[in-house]
Each structure stands twice: as C-alpha cells, then as structure tokens.
Amino acid sequence: MAFVEVKGVSHAFGKEKVLEGINLNIEEGKIFGLLGPSGAGKTTLVNMIVGILDPNEGDIFIDSKRVPSFELMNLTGYMAQSDALYQELSARENLEFMGSIYGLKKSELQQRIKSVLQTVNLLDHLDKPVEQFSGGMKRRLSLAASLLHQPKLLILDEPTVGIDPVLRQEIWDEFRSLQQQGITIIVTTHVMDEANKCDELALLRDGEVMAQGSPHQLMDAYDVQSIEEVFLTVGGGK
Numbered sequence: 001m002a003f004v005e006v007k008g009v010s011h012a013f014g015k016e017k018v019l020e021g022i023n024l025n026i027e028e029g030k031i032f033g034l035l036g037p038s039g040a041g042k043t044t045l046v047n048m049i050v051g052i053l054d055p056n057e058g059d060i061f062i063d064s065k066r067v068p069s070f071e072l073m074n075l076t077g078y079m080a081q082s083d084a085l086y087q088e089l090s091a092r093e094n095l096e097f098m099g100s101i102y103g104l105k106k107s108e109l110q111q112r113i114k115s116v117l118q119t120v121n122l123l124d125h126l127d128k129p130v131e132q133f134s135g136g137m138k139r140r141l142s143l144a145a146s147l148l149h150q151p152k153l154l155i156l157d158e159p160t161v162g163i164d165p166v167l168r169q170e171i172w173d174e175f176r177s178l179q180q181q182g183i184t185i186i187v188t189t190h191v192m193d194e195a196n197k198c199d200e201l202a203l204l205r206d207g208e209v210m211a212q213g214s215p216h217q218l219m220d221a222y223d224v225q226s227i228e229e230v231f232l233t234v235g236g237g238k
C-alpha cells in the first residue's frame with residue numbers, strides 16, 4: 001500500500017474550483033514532486049495532505065491513517081512557502097520554540113537542534129539572530145525546523161524559491177541524504193530542473209493531475225526530451 005494516498009480529492013474556495021478529483025499514490029522513501037504553474041493548486045493540495053485544510057470531497061491517508069489526525073502531527077514535517085521564523089530570535093531560540101510545540105524534552109531538544117542545524121549546514125550560526133540571515137539561510141533554517149521531531153514524511157512547499165542555483169543544489173543534496181535515511185518527501189515546484197530530480201512526478205494544471213510517473217517514464221510516454229515539453233504536450237501548450 002502507498003505511504004500517502006490521495007483519493008478523489010476536490011476542493012473549491014467559494015465558487016472557484018481549485019482541485020478536481022485528485023488521486024495520488026506516493027510510495028514510502030520516494031521524492032515525489034508536484035509540478036505546476038502558479039495557481040495550479042499545489043499549495044492547496046499540500047495543505048490538505050498536512051491536514052491544515054479539509055477537502056470538500058475525498059480522503060487522504062498517510063501510513064494508513066486518515067488525515068487529519070493528531071498522531072500524524074508527529075509523523076509529518078511541513079515547510080511552508082514563507083518562512084515562519086521570529087526575526088529577532090536566534091536560530092537556536094527559534095528551534096527551541098518550535099521543539100517545545102512538539103513536546104520535545106529539554107536535553108533531547110538541544111541534541112536535536114545541533115543535529116538538524118548540522119544537516120542544513122548552519123551549526124556555525126546557532127546564536128545569530130535570524131534577521132542577520134540571508135534568504136537561503138532562512139530557508140535552510142525552516143527546513144531544519146521541519147526536521148526537528150524526526151518526521152517520516154516531509155512536505156516542502158517550494159523550498160528553493162528565491163535561492164541561487166548553488167544553494168539550491170546543496171538543498172537538494174540534503175533532500176537526497178534525508179531520503180537515504182528513509183524519509184518520504186513531497187515537494188512542490190515550478191522549476192523544471194527540480195522536477196527532473198524527483199523519483200516520481202505529478203503534473204498539476206488548473207486543479208487536475210495531467211500526468212504522473214517518473215521523469216523518464218513521462219518523457220518516454222510523450223516521446224520528448226524534457227519535462228517542460230511533457231508539460232506543454234499534456235497541457236496543450238496553454
């Protein structure tokens with residue numbers, strides 16, 4: 001059975017239908033990409049997987065448990081599109097605050113803070129106020145925060161927006177090493193080059209999944225050389 005199952009999910013904001021009959025099966029240990037242009041419904045869908053938003057129709061299961069569930073809070077790490085950080089607090093203080101929300105014990109928390117900051121290469125900036133961080137450092141700190149409670153599923157909404165190509169590569173290297181630790185990752189993006197790095201992709205447009213498969217499967221199926229061309233082919237070049 002898939003680790004994450006999205007079954008017949010539809011959603012509307014008022015009269016505006018944003019998602020229509022979404023079905024996804026995401027296997028454990030994969031990096032799963034949700035690729036789509038701005039407004040396609042990616043954030044709406046991940047908010048539902050995280051359990052922040054209830055779908056109008058359909059169900060979502062993570063590890064066979066129906067979303068939303070208190071139990072899943074500990075299983076899931078979420079990094080939203082904009083960084084939810086306290087600017088005047090240091091990296092350590094931000095993580096202490098977030099760790100306390102997850103009920104981590106003091107000694108365990110200090111050890112986890114060091115471990116996650118090491119993962120994102122920010123250990124040297126432990127006590128620096130976040131307002132002195134660059135945009136990339138803030139994104140990496142947000143990633144560290146989402147890892148604090150050792151989630152098995154990591155959901156990342158456009159994690160590399162506004163980040164230069166070198167840092168983006170570093171962040172993707174981190175995703176790979178997290179994957180090697182057995183973590184399943186769902187990542188939204190509209191960057192084609194990032195889509196290529198995913199094990200599996202769902203192409204979202206106007207609230208519908210247009211195609212799904214590994215980057216290679218998709219390129220073979222549409223007999224094209226890039227994910228961008230797949231997108232243009234299935235989307236009718238709209």
Ligand SMILES: Nc1ncnc2c1ncn2[C@@H]1O[C@H](COP(=O)(O)OP(=O)(O)OP(=O)(O)O)[C@@H](O)[C@H]1O
Nearest residue numbers: 013016018036037038039040041042043044045190
């Ligand atoms: N809270 C809301 N109330 C009303 N409409 C909303 C709300 N949130 C999103 N929408 C609408 O739903 C549609 C999908 O938005 P969503 O943020 O899911 O897209 P997205 O693919 O994540 O886009 P982006 O890449 O720009 O973040 C858009 O038309 C947006 O205006």
